[in-house]
Every structure is written in structure tokens, then in C-alpha cells.
Amino acid sequence: MSDLRVSIGGFFTLVGAIVMATGLVSAPHAPLDRTNVNLYSGAALLGFGLVMLWLARRVSR
């Protein structure tokens, strides 16, 4: 079912982009951590979303 892959891929691409952008604009850190969590986790979410979209595209061809 390529359409579910599109939905999941679309969702995580958007969320990943938003979170990553938050990390790029400012680097607020949580009390116990110094790393830019938003930047790295956002990139991972974005990557997952793009892979899902690519899988959907590959199947529909």
C-alpha cells in the first residue's frame, strides 16, 4: 500500500523539518543536556520520512 507510506513519509518529513529548523535557528538545551537535540533528532526524523517517501515512489513505478 504505497499510500500509507506516503502519509507516514509526509508526516515525518514535515515534523523532521520543523524540529531540525528549530535546532538551527536557536539551540535551546534541556536542563540535563548540552547537545543540540533538535538538530540531530530532527535530521533523523526527516531522514526516515524521506526514506518512506522514496519507498512509496519506488513501489508505485
Next chain:
Amino acid sequence: MTLATVDYVILALYFAFVLGIGWFIRRRVSTSEDFLTSGRSVPVWITSLAFIAANLGAQEVIGMCASGAKYGIMTAHFYWIGAVPAMLFVGVFMMPFYYGSRARSVPEYLRLRFDEKTRALNAVTFAVMTIFSSGISMYALGLLFELVLGWSFTASVLLSAAIVLVYTFLGGLTSAIYNEVLQFFLIVLGFSPLAILAVNRSGGWSGMAARLPAVMTHTWRYVGHASENPMGVELFGLVAGLGFVLSFGYWCTDFLVVQRAMAAESMSAARRTPLIAAFPKMVMPFIVIVPGIAALALSKLALGYSIPAKPDGGPNYDLVLTTLMAQFYPSGMLGVGITALMASFMSGMAGNVTAFNTVWTYDLYQGHIRKTAPDSHYLNVARATTVVGVGLSIATAYLATRFNNIMDFLQLVFGFVNAPLFATFLLGMFWKRATGHGAFLGLLAGTSAAAATHGLTLAENKGGWLGAVMHVFPSTMAQNFWIAIFAWSTCLLVTIAVSLVSRAKPDVELRNLVYGLTKIPHDPDLAWYKRPLPLAGVVIVALIGLNLLFW
């Protein structure tokens, strides 16, 4: 903990997507079977992930993290000797009968195999139980969000219930299953960074092991005697009670999870559903349990983090997960984490609602109230039941705010009802001599035995209401395991005894329902990773590896 605009944007985006999936699926629903059983057309990767997600409710996620902080890595027994072996069993041995019988629900299988009264008993208790558990988890979620985020209880309960209602009403089981896949990925991706950050901050696994008592970082080393471990359980109770009776009883007979596999597009896909699901299930402890252990280790470091306390000063483990999020997630990822929590709640609730729907419409309404009607009538009933089911869940959530004791009592009673079930299915599927009278009386006897065990034993001041106390357990967990063992054994013996003196169904009526009268498919043409036995073999090897690694 306060959320920023970006967090609300992520939450809103999630709501939009789940509703959108429901909207797209609605066009696929034209019969009651489309709505209630997905018309047996869902691809296997989707049913597999839904199989785990339906069980991965908010209480599961919060509770496993809490148990991690309380009991350590021993909590992983719920996965590594509990869920996963049971999932292998249902896929390899039981699915041929569930799927092959063409039954539309687990209670309906009981009618085909045994008789109407056995089905009615199972259907009624199951229906009440699903409403009750979705209400209780709604209550837990509302309470948590009120405490942590300051949201109004009514607002979070009604908003989340309304969204689940809309997408299950539109697309039925298919919509619930598709959304469960999205929710599964969100839970995994939303909580994994937390696990990594928390473990990293507490010095990695070795750093945690150095700061905690050894019992917190070993699964098997301290189960020789109940006094050696914080769970208060010993080897036999753990393996027989949790590993065999309770886990097999849940994963192999509970329609909530079995329904996902029965929606698969073919027999082979139905059998592979729990087997493929076993792979992600095996690694879930690293995402849901390990953060709890890390939290305990963090509280031993002078970082300013401590395990949250209850008003009376005792540790409140249920808040461990959310306090960890507040410590490690800045706005942005915090939104993802809160959304993941919301997603876990919704997947659990949709699982309950869709299972309730099918059992009510097919087993109770069609079975007892109106036996013949055009299919469109049953489709309307099913849609109306979705609304009623969600309404009853909300009512239960509000009841729980006022009568907490009744809820505890009901939970106990449901435990008694569930404990013997696996014996009934085991005999039903593998012994053609088992009869309807035997199954029915066996279930009643098993439930009575469970209640009697609870009434005659004591653990942490629970039980003992029959007057005489014959045994004192070191923990309620040990008591639960032993209640299950007694209930299962009683059900097994009574079912066998009654079956032997009552008349069995002739072989022709048992085709595709019992071992020996059912053709078990062997697909030699398929690649090895598409066949049940080799897949199960790979899972077993990985499982042994995990148990040895954390021995």
C-alpha cells in the same frame, strides 16, 4: 513542563494526519466486513506493526518505564520470556485455525469449535473488558496531562476521544490499523532519542551497572529465590505464570491483538504477522524499559535529578517518563515526545474500540438480538457501536475519577476471567475430543479457582478475603502469577474431565477448527523469510542471545 508554539504545531500536524488517513480510507468501506474485519485485505508489514501498536497503549509505555525504574532490566521478562514466545506460538500453531476457520472474531471461533454458550461467555466478558480498559487508560492520560502540562482533564479526554472516534467511524478497522502503523513509528522515533540521551548521561550501560545494585541490570541471575529480587518472584512462578499462562493467554486469545493478524490478506500473511511483529517487539525494552533504569542511575548522580515523589513521600514511578522528557527534550523534540505519548494512547484506545465493535456487532447483536438482516443493517449497527463504544469509554473514565476502588476491583475480576482462557483454546485447537460443555464448565471452574486462590492467599495486604490465609506471597506480582497457574490448571483438568463424559462433535463439523482435521499450509515455494518456521527460528536465536547478553 510548558509547551512552546512549535510543540503545539507538531501535535496539530499529527491530529491532521490521523484524521486524513481516516478520510482516505472511508472510500474503501462498503460492507460490514470491510468495516469490522478490513475485508481480509491488509498487507503483512502493516498488520505486523499494528499487531504490536494496538497493545502499545500509553499505560504500557508509562508503566514499562516505571517498572524499569522500580525493578530494573528484569522487567524485560514481560517481553523476552512473555510476549515474544507467545507471539511465535500464535503465529506458527494457532493462526491456521483462527484464519482457516473463516471466523470473524475469536468468540466466533469458540462458537464454531464449541457452542453458543461458550462464545457468549467469552464475548460478553471481552466486550465489557475492552470498554473498561479504554476508559481506564483515558483516565490515566487525562490525569497525567493535567499534572504535567496543566491541561484540563475534560479537554484532553474529550479531544483525544473525539479524534479516535472520527477516524474509526470513517474507516473502521482498516483506518485503525493504518493509523496504528503511523503511531508505532512515532512512538519508536519519539522515545528512542530519550533512551539514548538518558543512558549516555548516566555513563552508558556500564556506568549504570556501576551505580545500581547488580539486580537492576540482570534478568536471570537473581530469580533463583523470591527474596533476591525486587519483583519478589521465583523461577517457576516467573516462567510458568508469566512466561506461559499469562503471556500465552493474552497474545494467543485476546481478540484485540489477534484481530490484527486476522485482517491479513492471506493465511500465510496472517501467520507471519505475529512472527514479523516479534522482531520489533524484542527490542522494545531498550526504548521503554531502559530509560526507567537510566532515570534511577541519574538520580544517584549529583545532577539535580531525582525520581519524582508522591505527596506521601514515596517514589512516583509513573512520572519517570515525563520527567525524563522535561530533562532531556527542548521545545521541538518535546512536542514530538508528547505527541508520541498521545499516539500511544490513541493506538491503544482504537484497538479496544475496533475489537469491541466487531464482538458486539457479530457475536452479540447478530448472534443473539437480530440473526438475519441485510448486510447494510449490520454496517449501520457497527458504525453506531463505534459511537456508543467511545461514549461508554468516556463514561468509564469519569467513573474512575470518582470510584477508584471499583476500578481496582473490576481489574481484579477481569484477571480471574482471563487467566484460564488459554487452556480452553489449547484443548479446543489440539484435542478434537474437547466438548462445549467441557469448555464452558472449565472456564467457570478456572475463574472460580483464580478467585479462590486470591481469597486464600495474601500479598502486600491484598487478598485473603475468604477468611483463612493459606500462603503469603512476597509480592502481588508473585500472587498474580500463581493465581494464573492455578486457574489454568483447574480449567485444563475440568475441561478434560467434563469432555470425556459428554458427547463430542463429529469430525465433519470440526474441519478447519482442530489439529488433525485441518490442512496446515506448507509453502515450500516461498522464500525462507516468507515461511513461518524459519522466521520463528531466527526469532528464537535472537531471543536466546538477548537473554544471555543481559543474564
